[in-house]
Each structure stands twice: as structure tokens, then as C-alpha cells.
Amino acid sequence: MLEAGGEEYLRAGALPHMWCPGCGIGIVLGALLRTFAELEYAKNEIVVVTGIGCTGKADDYLSTNALHVTHGRALAFATGVKAYKPGLKVVVIMGDGDSVTIGGNHFIHAARRNIDLTAIVINNFNFGMTGGQASATTPGGKFSSTTLYGNPERDFDVSALACVAGANYVARSTPYHGWALKQHIKEALCKKGFSLVEVFSPCPTNYGKYNEMGDPLKMLNWLKEKGVSREKYEQLEEPEKEDYFAIGTFCDRNSPDFNSRYEEIRARATGKG
Amino acid sequence: MKDKTNTYEIILAGSGGQGLVSSGIMLGEAAILEGKQVMQATSYGIAQRGGLASAEVMISSAEIIFQHVQKPNLILALTEESLNLYLPQASSGAAIFYDTTLIQTTFVQKHEKNNLYGYPFTEIANELGHSGVANIIALGVMIGKSKMIKYASMEMVLRKHFSGKTAEMNVKALYQGRRLGEGQI
Amino acid sequence: MEDVRLIQGNEAIAAGAIYAGADFYAGYPITPSSEIMTEAAKIMPKVGGMFMQMEDEIASVAAVVGASLAGAKAFTATSGPGFSLMQENLGVAVMGEVPCVVITVQRNGPSTGLATKPGQADIMQIRWGRHGDQSVIALTPGSVAECFLMTVQAFNFAEKFRLPVILAADEVVAHARESFALPKPGMIPLVERKKPTVSPEKYSPFAADADGIAPLAAFGSEYVSHISSSMHGPDGYSNNDPENAIWRINQLHRKIEMHRDEIVLTKSYDIDDMDILVIGYGATTGACRAAVKEARKRGLKAGVLQLITIWPFPDKEIEELAKLVKTVVVVEMNYAGQVAGEVRKVIGSEIELKRVNKYNGQIITPQDIIETLK
Numbered sequence: 001m002l003e004a005g006g007e008e009y010l011r012a013g014a015l016p017h018m019w020c021p022g023c024g025i026g027i028v029l030g031a032l033l034r035t036f037a038e039l040e041y042a043k044n045e046i047v048v049v050t051g052i053g054c055t056g057k058a059d060d061y062l063s064t065n066a067l068h069v070t071h072g073r074a075l076a077f078a079t080g081v082k083a084y085k086p087g088l089k090v091v092v093i094m095g096d097g098d099s100v101t102i103g104g105n106h107f108i109h110a111a112r113r114n115i116d117l118t119a120i121v122i123n124n125f126n127f128g129m130t131g132g133q134a135s136a137t138t139p140g141g142k143f144s145s146t147t148l149y150g151n152p153e154r155d156f157d158v159s160a161l162a163c164v165a166g167a168n169y170v171a172r173s174t175p176y177h178g179w180a181l182k183q184h185i186k187e188a189l190c191k192k193g194f195s196l197v198e199v200f201s202p203c204p205t206n207y208g209k210y211n212e213m214g215d216p217l218k219m220l221n222w223l224k225e226k227g228v229s230r231e232k233y234e235q236l237e238e239p240e241k242e243d244y245f246a247i248g249t250f251c252d253r254n255s256p257d258f259n260s261r262y263e264e265i266r267a268r269a270t271g272k273g
Numbered sequence: 274m275k276d277k278t279n280t281y282e283i284i285l286a287g288s289g290g291q292g293l294v295s296s297g298i299m300l301g302e303a304a305i306l307e308g309k310q311v312m313q314a315t316s317y318g319i320a321q322r323g324g325l326a327s328a329e330v331m332i333s334s335a336e337i338i339f340q341h342v343q344k345p346n347l348i349l350a351l352t353e354e355s356l357n358l359y360l361p362q363a364s365s366g367a368a369i370f371y372d373t374t375l376i377q378t379t380f381v382q383k384h385e386k387n388n389l390y391g392y393p394f395t396e397i398a399n400e401l402g403h404s405g406v407a408n409i410i411a412l413g414v415m416i417g418k419s420k421m422i423k424y425a426s427m428e429m430v431l432r433k434h435f436s437g438k439t440a441e442m443n444v445k446a447l448y449q450g451r452r453l454g455e456g457q458i
Numbered sequence: 459m460e461d462v463r464l465i466q467g468n469e470a471i472a473a474g475a476i477y478a479g480a481d482f483y484a485g486y487p488i489t490p491s492s493e494i495m496t497e498a499a500k501i502m503p504k505v506g507g508m509f510m511q512m513e514d515e516i517a518s519v520a521a522v523v524g525a526s527l528a529g530a531k532a533f534t535a536t537s538g539p540g541f542s543l544m545q546e547n548l549g550v551a552v553m554g555e556v557p558c559v560v561i562t563v564q565r566n567g568p569s570t571g572l573a574t575k576p577g578q579a580d581i582m583q584i585r586w587g588r589h590g591d592q593s594v595i596a597l598t599p600g601s602v603a604e605c606f607l608m609t610v611q612a613f614n615f616a617e618k619f620r621l622p623v624i625l626a627a628d629e630v631v632a633h634a635r636e637s638f639a640l641p642k643p644g645m646i647p648l649v650e651r652k653k654p655t656v657s658p659e660k661y662s663p664f665a666a667d668a669d670g671i672a673p674l675a676a677f678g679s680e681y682v683s684h685i686s687s688s689m690h691g692p693d694g695y696s697n698n699d700p701e702n703a704i705w706r707i708n709q710l711h712r713k714i715e716m717h718r719d720e721i722v723l724t725k726s727y728d729i730d731d732m733d734i735l736v737i738g739y740g741a742t743t744g745a746c747r748a749a750v751k752e753a754r755k756r757g758l759k760a761g762v763l764q765l766i767t768i769w770p771f772p773d774k775e776i777e778e779l780a781k782l783v784k785t786v787v788v789v790e791m792n793y794a795g796q797v798a799g800e801v802r803k804v805i806g807s808e809i810e811l812k813r814v815n816k817y818n819g820q821i822i823t824p825q826d827i828i829e830t831l832k
Binding site for chain 1: 517688
Binding site: 298301302304305309310311312313314315337338339340341343 | 462463464601630631633634635636637741744745747748751821823824825
């Protein structure tokens with residue numbers, strides 16, 4: 001069970017939230033705020049950056065510093081914030097549209113640059129806000145309002161993408177695995193360098209509706225049954241892998257982050273290096 | 274070689290990679306040392322190497338209003354193509370200096386009397402040990418003929434831009450140019 | 459002893475930014491603005507500032523806005539295609555009232571066009587390139603000296619009025635080198651953004667004072683701030699109330715309108731007894747002035763108005779001078795007469811309006827203008 005806490009980071013009077021019954025975004029946000037409390041972050045040292053879409057609404061519920069920006073560009077705005085003021089705790093909350101569909105270029109470059117911030121990607125496999133259209137994470141063959149006869153394209157593995165692009169920490173979890181989710185968020189926040197927590201998240205209203213999981217419980221069960229540890233996932237036969245997904249930590253390393261490297265550059269430029 | 278307002282409008286032309294823009298900048302910097310106003314513009318093409326390249330320099334004791342040379346009074350042409358392009362300027366009073374090492378003399382003989390001054394800039398540069406100083410030798414000639422700036426100013430700028438052996442070679446090239454213009458070579 | 463240097467327009471822009479206190483640059487290389495970026499790369503780490511090469515121009519403006527909200531004096535530089543990419547996030551700077559400077563060195567277009575040649579065809583894009591109701595400040599330097607001075611001015615306006623300021627240079631002034639005496643530190647007053655003085659719990663990032671400007675706290679200060687590209691109330695949180703939207707859009711316009719006379723900068727030459735007014739801006743200023751000098755030798759009484767602030771448009775200044783003449787000539791490097799159209803709006807249909815337009819990547823010469831004055 002999740003322990004309560006983190007209410008101080010919620011904007012007074014902001015609840016109830018706007019997300020649909022069965023949506024995972026509120027659970028992820030709750031886990032983030034509880035982690036803020038556990039780590040005793042001050043509101044004025046946190047900057048939460050959001051883009052556009054269902055997930056992009058998250059900033060309106062927060063009492064921390066927040067920056068709400070254009071679709072797909074949240075990471076680039078956050079990069080400027082963090083690069084200029086490295087002492088800030090910068091968290092970017094995005095959906096799959098923001099992070100790897102319209103914003104894919106910023107995503108791989110933020111990981112490559114190893115900018116010290118935490119990206120939380122709430123991946124619900126479709127564009128929820130605009131009516132359930134396919135995104136870059138809609139699996140091949142799956143249905144959406146723009147893939148009514150099945151998706152002819154393949155999906156990105158967001159976590160794998162971040163790993164190869166150079167992230168220092170990458171983990172995947174789900175709202176069903178609430179405790180593990182919060183642990184991953186905590187590890188990500190404590191990690192210096194680019195960290196990603198990808199959350200496979202239910203969207204019964206749209207993605208579920210198009211893929212025979214319109215009942216919120218059905219989607220949650222799907223996450224529970226199909227989310228398996230990396231070890232288990234690796235042991236699966238190839239055709240089976242299609243139905244399951246791995247959860248857990250995918251990479252954990254300590255390459256110097258952008259600001260640390262830039263300090264070396266500054267020292268060299270001023271003849272102190 | 275200058276107009277009533279003491280303005281020199283200079284074009285250094287040739288091909289990309291001949292150091293024309295940096296020569297133009299150094300000439301301009303030398304003029305600044307003498308309290309002059311300077312404007313320098315570059316013809317900026319996709320081809321930074323090869324093809325026609327030119328640098329414009331304007332030196333004046335008054336404010337220079339328009340950014341580009343309108344009536345050149347001094348032209349350096351290091352290639353046949355550039356000489357061809359600027360040849361008509363000679364009849365309107367521009368003094369054109371060209372490189373006899375690189376441009377066939379038969380080509381220019383028929384224009385000999387029209388303000389054309391041919392010198393073996395590249396040949397002399399090679400004698401000094403580096404073809405790259407041909408433009409500095411040319412400037413050495415042009416400074417002497419026009420009196421647009423003092424040699425000492427140019428020398429000071431060359432010593433600022435280059436160091437060690439390169440500086441010495443460039444300064445030597447400048448004064449070789451002076452002697453060349455004075456008919457001592 | 460004055461520090462006179464032969465300095466390039468782009469270098470002067472970078473030097474002006476440093477003079478103004480810029481300590482953050484994020485950009486993406488593009489001709490003919492790249493020297494601004496390479497200068498920033500050279501200088502920023504030496505002065506304790508931050509230089510970032512971003513993945514594209516979209517990210518460049520984004521990083522600039524983010525850094526500014528963290529307290530930086532931030533800027534970026536680009537040219538036509540990159541400026542097009544910047545529009546959406548420039549809108550964030552407008553809506554979020556984020557001080558920053560965007561330099562666009564105009565080149566010939568459309569699209570990739572003549573990538574290394576000058577143009578002045580982005581005047582309307584600068585004004586209207588972003589969707590939605592808004593107003594911006596844009597300055598056009600007409601010389602290398604003005605590249606420096608107007609960059610400092612751009613930062614001062616950005617900080618004072620809490621908005622993005624566009625410095626619209628062009629390839630001619632950006633690549634020209636001129637002798638220029640670099641101002642000593644302290645010679646030009648610098649403006650810093652207004653910071654909140656209320657207690658942190660009372661701070662609203664969009665609550666404007668009587669001067670139309672809301673104080674801006676930096677992320678990481680004792681204040682907490684919520685900055686949003688969505689329609690928001692004074693506290694920065696989403697607000698869908700129609701009355702609020704009116705307040706917000708009015709506010710974005712009125713802070714510029716209130717200070718219009720301070721923002722609009724022009725220069726005039728030879729106007730006292732003129733009966734022809736020649737209007738130029740940016741690169742064409744020099745050609746206009748040279749043409750008018752020549753015209754006067756030939757007995758034509760012409761004068762020049764140089765528009766330095768191009769947006770908000772110098773309507774009052776043009777109206778005043780147009781009263782004195784029979785003919786107005788607008789000189790610009792575009793086909794449609796983007797500024798000429800604005801001039802026509804100001805002077806009405808009674809006064810003759812002539813245009814000198816060139817859009818082949820070549821500069822407009824004094825001779826081109828004299829032909830029209832005859």
C-alpha cells in the first residue's frame with residue numbers, strides 16, 4: 001500500500017482532478033508528490049515542467065514552481081532551467097505524445113546530453129486529450145481513432161530508446177505496481193544525470209475502448225498480468241513477448257551529467273582547468 | 274587614387290583561399306590605427322574556396338555611409354577572372370594592380386596604358402618562401418602608390434595578427450612590395 | 459584611449475549581448491548568423507555564462523525561455539528557416555511574459571532561398587509569425603555600431619517590459635565590418651527585470667503594477683511561480699473564464715502601448731527643407747542616406763527617416779514627416795513592400811508613395827534609389 005503524504009505539494013482547492021475514472025496519471029502524480037515529501041524537497045527548489053495533453057495538465061494541481069509549455073518541448077525548456085540553475089530539482093512530466101512522438105528529438109538529445117533532470121513518461125499508448133489517436137507508442141496492429149483497422153506502424157520502446165541515447169537511469173513501472181513505481185521515481189530523482197521513469201498507464205476511455213479494455217478494471221488487470229520482471233520477460237518465447245512487457249530498472253550508471261562537464265569547460269576557458 | 278573627402282575605396286579580388294578577406298581586415302585595422310573610419314565587406318558565397326572571391330575596404334576621414342564600394346579607386350586582381358570583371362573600372366579612374374605570375378601578360382598587354390599595374394606578386398612570394406604572402410606584397414605596392422596608410426601601421430597590424438617566423442615573413446613581404454612598387458626589384 | 463576595433467556586425471551583436479549582461483545562449487548554427495553563435499561559444503564560458511548548442515531552433519528558444527525564468531539574461535540567434543521554427547515557443551515567451559532576445563539575421567527566401575544573401579522579407583513574420591493575439595518589440599540595426607547598441611537596447615527592453623525582443627538584422631549589416639569604438643562598461647545604462655517585493659505567499663507572477671509590468675521572480679528564489687503558455691489568471695494557473703482572457707490579452711498589448719513612445723526609435727537625416735521623404739531600415743539605411751546626399755547635389759530636396767524600431771510601427775513619426783512632403787519613398791529588400799504597406803496605412807491615399815524593392819539577394823544601392831527620386 002502507498003503511504004499517504006505529499007499533500008503540501010498539491011495546490012489548495014485543486015481537487016478533484018480532471019482525469020477520467022481509471023486513468024493512471026493521478027496515481028503517478030501522487031507517487032511523485034509523496035517522493036518529494038520523502039526527500040523533503042522545498043517547493044521553491046522544485047520546477048515541474050509539463051507539455052500538452054492529459055499528462056500536460058498535471059502542473060495545475062501543483063504548488064511548486066511549474067512551467068507549462070508547448071506540445072513536445074517540455075524537455076527543451078527544462079534543459080534551459082537546469083543548465084542555468086543546477087541547484088534546482090527539475091522534473092518533466094510528459095505523455096507518450098509529448099515525449100517520443102512530437103518531442104522525440106528533444107527526448108533523445110536530453111538523454112544524450114545527460115542533463116540532470118527526471119523525465120516521467122506516462123505512456124498510455126495513444127493521444128487521450130484529442131480523442132484516442134495513435135501515437136508513436138501505439139503497438140503495431142492495435143486500434144485507435146486513427147488506426148481503426150489496426151496500426152500499420154510499430155511502436156517505440158521508450159525505455160530502450162533512453163538507454164541507448166545515454167540516460168543514466170531508466171526504469172519502467174505501472175500504476176498497478178504503486179510501491180515499485182514510487183521507488184523508481186525516488187531513485188530517478190536521486191540520480192545525477194538524465195533519468196527516466198516510464199509508466200505504462202491505463203487509458204480505458206480511449207485506448208482501452210478501442211482495444212477491448214474499456215472497463216478500467218480490465219486495463220489495470222492487463223498491467224498486473226502482463227507486466228513481468230526483466231528476468232521473466234527474457235525467458236519468454238518470442239511470440240509470447242508480444243503480449244508481455246518488462247518492468248524494473250533497465251539501466252543505472254553514473255556518467256558525468258551536462259552541468260558537471262560544463263564546469264570543466266568553464267575551468268578550461270578561464271585557464272583554471 | 275582618392276576622392277575629395279579623402280576616401281579610398283578598395284577592392285581585393287581573386288579566388289577563395291587567397292587570404293583576401295584577412296588582408297582586407299588587416300588593411301582596415303591599420304587605417305583605424307591612424308584614426309580613420311573603416312568599412313569592410315565581403316562577397317559571401319557558398320563556395321568559400323575556389324571561384325571568384327573579393328573583399329571590399331573603404332577608408333575615410335569622414336563617416337562612411339553606404340556599406341559597399343561604389344567607385345573603386347584601388348583594385349587588386351589576383352586572377353584572370355577577377356581582372357576581367359574589374360577591367361572596365363580602369364577607364365573610370367581606378368588603379369588596377371594585377372599579378373603577372375598568375376595572369377598571362379598577352380591578355381593585359383592591350384590594356385597596358387589604362388591604369389594597369391602588373392607585378393609578379395606570386396613569384397616574389399615564392400622567392401620569400403610562401404606563395405600565401407602574395408597579397409601582402411601586393412598591399413605593399415598599393416600602399417606605396419596610394420599613400421592610403423603608413424607602412425608602420427600595416428607592420429604593426431601584421432605583428433599583431435602573426436607571431437614568430439610568420440610575422441617576420443609577412444613584414445618582409447610588405448617591404449618587398451614597397452621596393453617592388455618603387456622599382457627597386 | 460578609445461577601444462576602436464574593426465568589428466563585424468555579428469561580432470558586435472555578440473559583444474552587445476555580453477555588454478548587456480547576457481549569461482545564457484542556446485542556439486543552432488545557421489548562415490548568416492553563425493558568427494554570433496561562435497562568439498557566444500567563445501565568450502560565455504569565460505565570463506561565467508552558459509553556452510548550449512541545441513538540437514534545433516525549437517529547442518533553442520525553449521532553453522532560452524527556461525533559463526530566463528531561472529534568472530538568466532538569455533538570447534539566441536538564427537536566420538529565416540530557424541526563425542520560422544522558433545515561432546511557437548516564441549509565443550510561450552509572449553504569453554509567459556519571459557524576457558529574452560531573439561536575433562534573426564534576415565536572408566533571401568522563401569524557404570532555403572539564397573541562403574547566404576540578404577533579404578528583408580521577414581518583417582511581417584516578425585510581427586505576426588505566431589498564432590494568436592499578441593504584440594512584440596522588434597528592432598532593426600542599420601550599421602555595425604547599431605548592431606551593438608540595439609542589442610543592448612533589446613536586452614533593456616526585454617528586461618523592462620518582460621517580453622521577447624526580436625533584433626531583426628540582415629546579412630548586409632551582420633557581415634559588414636566597421637570601425638567601432640566599443641563603449642566602456644557603465645557608459646550605457648543597463649536595465650534589470652523588476653523583482654517582486656511582496657511576501658512569497660502573496661506573489662502572483664502575472665499581476666501587473668500600474669506601469670503595466672508584473673514583477674518576475676526567478677525559479678529557485680524564495681518565491682514560487684507558475685508560468686504557463688495556456689490562458690491563465692494572475693497566479694499563472696489555467697483559467698478559462700472569458701473575462702480573464704480579455705484581461706490577459708489586453709495586458710499583453712497594453713504594456714507595449716503604454717510605453718510606445720519610449721520603445722519607438724527612429725533617426726532622421728536632411729529632413730528640414732525636404733519635399734521627398736525616403737524611408738529605410740536596416741541595410742537600406744546607408745543606401746538611402748547616400749542617395750539623398752547625391753540627390754541634394756542634383757537639386758532634389760530629399761530627406762531620410764530610418765526606422766530602428768520596426769514593431770510597434772513608428773506610425774506617429776512617419777505621419778509627422780509625411781505632412782511636410784509630396785512624395786514618400788520606401789526602400790526595402792522584399793517584393794511586396796512589407797513596410798511600404800504599413801506606411802500607406804499611415805499616410806493615407808493623398809500622398810504619393812513610391813517603392814524601391816529588390817529581392818534578388820543583391821543589396822539596394824544609392825543608384826537604385828536615385829532612379830526613383832528623379
